[in-house]
Amino acid sequence: MLTLIEGLLSEPARIEPKYFYDGVGSRLFELITLMPEYYPTRTEQSVMAVYRQEIACALGEVATLVDLGAGNCQKARDLFASVRPKQYVAVDISAEFLESALQEMRASFPDIRMQSLAADLTQVIDLPTDLGEGKKVCFYPGSSIGNFDPGQAIELLKRMRQLVGQKGGGTPGGLLIGVDLVKENSVLHAAYNDELGITAAFNRNMLTHINSLLGSDFKLEDWGHDAFFNQALSRIEMHLYARRNVTVHWPSGPGWSAGERFFASGDSIHSENSYKYQTELFAEMLLQAGFSSSQFWTDPNQWFAVFYARG
Numbered sequence: 001m002l003t004l005i006e007g008l009l010s011e012p013a014r015i016e017p018k019y020f021y022d023g024v025g026s027r028l029f030e031l032i033t034l035m036p037e038y039y040p041t042r043t044e045q046s047v048m049a050v051y052r053q054e055i056a057c058a059l060g061e062v063a064t065l066v067d068l069g070a071g072n073c074q075k076a077r078d079l080f081a082s083v084r085p086k087q088y089v090a091v092d093i094s095a096e097f098l099e100s101a102l103q104e105m106r107a108s109f110p111d112i113r114m115q116s117l118a119a120d121l122t123q124v125i126d127l128p129t130d131l132g133e134g135k136k137v138c139f140y141p142g143s144s145i146g147n148f149d150p151g152q153a154i155e156l157l158k159r160m161r162q163l164v165g166q167k168g169g170g171t172p173g174g175l176l177i178g179v180d181l182v183k184e185n186s187v188l189h190a191a192y193n194d195e196l197g198i199t200a201a202f203n204r205n206m207l208t209h210i211n212s213l214l215g216s217d218f219k220l221e222d223w224g225h226d227a228f229f230n231q232a233l234s235r236i237e238m239h240l241y242a243r244r245n246v247t248v249h250w251p252s253g254p255g256w257s258a259g260e261r262f263f264a265s266g267d268s269i270h271s272e273n274s275y276k277y278q279t280e281l282f283a284e285m286l287l288q289a290g291f292s293s294s295q296f297w298t299d300p301n302q303w304f305a306v307f308y309a310r311g
Helices: 002-009 023-032 039-050 052-059 073-077 095-108 150-164 187-189 197-212 278-289
Strands: 066-070 087-092 112-119 136-138 176-178 223-230 235-242 246-250 259-263 268-275 294-299 303-311
Touching: 002 197, 002 246, 002 259, 023 095, 023 197, 039 052, 039 073, 039 176, 039 187, 039 294, 039 303, 052 176, 052 294, 052 303, 066 073, 066 278, 073 095, 073 136, 087 095, 095 112, 112 223, 136 150, 150 176, 150 278, 176 278, 197 223, 197 235, 197 268, 223 268, 278 303
Parallel strands: 066 087, 066 136, 087 112, 136 176
Antiparallel strands: 176 303, 223 235, 235 268, 246 259, 294 303
């Protein structure tokens, strides 16, 4: 919580995107992926479908699939049509939502041993100790890697490389990852400002989540949603802006003191970045993270890429 408060008090204020995902936030994001303006999910799905057999061949026999940011597990379910791991570990920060999704997965795939793991991807992840040997593959779809600044993204990729490494030899694992690519500004803007306002509700729900964690007194009616493409940094930025002068308070808690922050009308809280990459740059980042080689598949418009990086 201390880092959360530090973010609220920083200039400009910021909240890490992981705080989007309480139960309500996870369900709102599901709805976002169904919006006609939101191209990433359906474009990634089309790439995975068209190149299903090539991707399965690249992965080879998988002992353990580690689904990072699994959410409702739907993307792993689709992958199981061509890749059937012996074990599946679903990792997500929203534990209750994850376990509910995994119950349905177990019923559909009784031959695959499944475990859930509640974890924060920004921290070191300790996989269950009973996975045994065999090839491990991390699965990180949905272009979530774009939520991290490039330096942070490389550090996360390094941790993924460590997760799939084999101690004392053995078959090295790999990483199957979705990456959003640079495209027309109009397409990007529409994707994060859908007509029905689902993305705005998702952004503002973060404040409800913060209230439950800190005991703060954010009022949703005081805050608006803003999302735009920062051309210089090649990223979508999402912000919450104060619609009027407002002071937010929070009580003391374990390890932190009571405090407040004044926001003048128009002041913003930076809630998310979503970087858009060129394929050459992302391939280089994978090499910097310690992967030996990579290949990728993309759609006809080259809006989205699915990379497989070998350990």
